[in-house]
Amino acid sequence: METPVLLAGYGPVGQAYAGLLREHRAAWRDRYGVDLRLVEVRGNRTRTSVGASGEVAPREAWEPADDIADALARTGARVFAQAVPSDGGDRAAREALAALACGAHVVTATKTHLLTEWHALDRAARAAGRSVRVSGATGAAMPAGDLARSVLRGFDVRAVRGCLNGTATFVLDRLAERVPQAEAVARAQELGIAEADVSADLSGGDAATKMRLLAALLWGWDPARTEVSAEPVAERGVEPGHRLRHVASAEADRPGVVEVRLSAEPVTSPLGALTGPEKAVTYDCGEAGPVTVSGGRSSPRGAALAMVKDTLGAVLEGTAGFR
Structure with a gap:
C-alpha cells in the first residue's frame, strides 16, 4: 500500500x-x-x-x-x-x-x-x-525510546539511568587524558560529534531533555512539569578502573524528578565501558533484571x-x- x-x-x-x-x-x-x-x-x-x-x-x-x-x-x-x-x-x-x-x-x-x-x-x-x-x-x-515506549511493557521498570549525550562522553574522556576542555570540544566538532553550540551538551541540558522524554514514555510523566537538576561536565579524578560519566537518571518512586550527575562508573559496566561518542541506557526492570541498550549512530x-x-x-x- x-x-x-x-x-x-x-x-x-x-x-x-x-x-x-x-x-x-x-x-x-x-x-x-x-x-x-x-x-x-x-x-x-x-x-x-x-x-x-x-x-x-x-x-x-x-x-x-x-x-x-x-x-x-x-x-x-x-x-x-x-x-x-x-x-x-x-x-x-x-x-x-x-x-x-x-x-x-x-x-x-x-x-x-x-x-x-x-x-x-x-x-x-x-x-x-x-x-x-x-x-x-x-x-x-539508539532505540532507547522503543524500549521505554513498548518493548519493556509489563516489566515494572523501577529506574532508568544512562549516558545520553555523546559529546559529553567524548569530552570527559579527553579531560581524563589532561586535554583542555576547549581543545576537547574543538576536536569533537572537527570529528562531527559536537555541534557548533555545545552548551546544552556540557551543561546536562540535552541529556536531561532526553531523560524527561524517556520518563514520559515509561511512566506517563509530563515533561513540562518534570523538575531537572543537572551538574555540568567538568574534570574530576576517579579511582583506578573507573571512568567519569555524565549520567542522567530517573526513578519511578521519585516522580517528576530527573537528575544529571557526574558519576565514576566501573570500566566493566555498561556506562563505564563506553568510548568516544557512544551512548547507553540501562533500565532497572525489577525481577526481570537490568536491561541495557547501547550504540547507535549519533549523526543526522x-x-x-x-x-x-x-x-x-x-x-x-x-x-x-x-x-
Whole structure:
C-alpha cells in the first residue's frame, strides 16, 4: 500500500530522511509491504512537491508554503515527519496537532513541542487513532525510546539511568587524558560529534531533555512539569578502573524528578565501558533484571534512520498516542 509522507524541515536530518526514502523505497515495499512515498517537503516559509523519483528540487525552485492543513489535504499524507529545529518556537506543536487532526501519524526528531505539549499531543493522537513516534528525539539511532515506549511493557521498570549525550562522553574522556576542555570540544566538532553550540551538551541540558522524554514514555510523566537538576561536565579524578560519566537518571518512586550527575562508573559496566561518542541506557526492570541498550549512530543520518524506523512502525503497528 502506498503511504504518502509529508516532511517538514530540510536541514541535515531532513535531507538524510528524504534520501533514505528515495534510496530504499522499493526494498522496504518488498520487505514490509509498505510503500513510503515522499510527496512534499516544507521549509519555514516555502514548499516543494516531490515526484515519483523521490528527488527534491533545489531550494531556489520552491514555492511559498500554504497552510499545513491544506497541504495535508492536498497531498493525502498519512505520515507527517518533522525534522525542524528545536528552537523554542511553536511551529512544531501547531503543525503536529494539525497533522493529527487531519488523520496523519506524526514522526518527529524535534524535541521542543514534546517538552511543552506532551499531553496535548497524546490526547489529539488518541482521539484521531494515530500515533506519535519520537525515537529521533530520544537517542538518534539508539532505540532507547522503543524500549521505554513498548518493548519493556509489563516489566515494572523501577529506574532508568544512562549516558545520553555523546559529546559529553567524548569530552570527559579527553579531560581524563589532561586535554583542555576547549581543545576537547574543538576536536569533537572537527570529528562531527559536537555541534557548533555545545552548551546544552556540557551543561546536562540535552541529556536531561532526553531523560524527561524517556520518563514520559515509561511512566506517563509530563515533561513540562518534570523538575531537572543537572551538574555540568567538568574534570574530576576517579579511582583506578573507573571512568567519569555524565549520567542522567530517573526513578519511578521519585516522580517528576530527573537528575544529571557526574558519576565514576566501573570500566566493566555498561556506562563505564563506553568510548568516544557512544551512548547507553540501562533500565532497572525489577525481577526481570537490568536491561541495557547501547550504540547507535549519533549523526543526522542516525536520527533519520530512527525516523524511518518510526515511520514504518507507525504505519504497520496501528497504535495510538505515544504507545
